Amino acid sequence: MTTSNHISVSSERAIENLISSYALLHDDVDIAGLGELVADALCPFDDTTARDGHGQWGEALARTVINAEEDCRSTTTYEITNLRLEVDEVAGTAVGHAYWTVYQAASGTPRQPVLIGRYLDRFERCNGQWRFAERIATNQRTATNSGGQRHALLHFGDSHRSADR
Secondary structure, eight states, X not given: OXXXXXXXXXXXXXXXXXXXXXXXXXXXXXXXXXXXXXXXXXXXXTSOOGGGTSOOHHHHHHHHHOOBOTTSOBSXXXXXXXXXXXXXXXTTEEEEEEEEEEEEOOTTSXXXXXXXXXXXXXXXXXXXXXXXXXXXXXXXXXXXOOSSOXXXXXXXXXXXXXXXX
């Protein structure tokens, strides 16, 4: 639906775009962009946000998950699949589940999967915009682990925080 140069996007599509942005920023080695994307989620270390002026934990987190060569190109690419969203429009919250795969192309080798896992995401709507409130990434499989062992690779945010709606 288009109204006076404003295109209405469903909540589901806005959240899908947010999730895709995470992968694209990672692939582009955009540390600042990834930091900005998670800036509103609470830091798991001290319950502050980057926007609160208490450091750039989002960028620090991004530096731990991006593998870049000396020329600043990423050696890895992300794929996110099997996305399932549950949106509560009234509460302005959503939960997302997805599978993720990280592929790596090391010098002279073909692109191959190196990490496979799942995301459990929580989102909140603030001032009409959807944002990450929490992301938990679990590892299902690595190149050396055929599965069976799960552990959290990444956890940021706190789902108990209320949002301005």
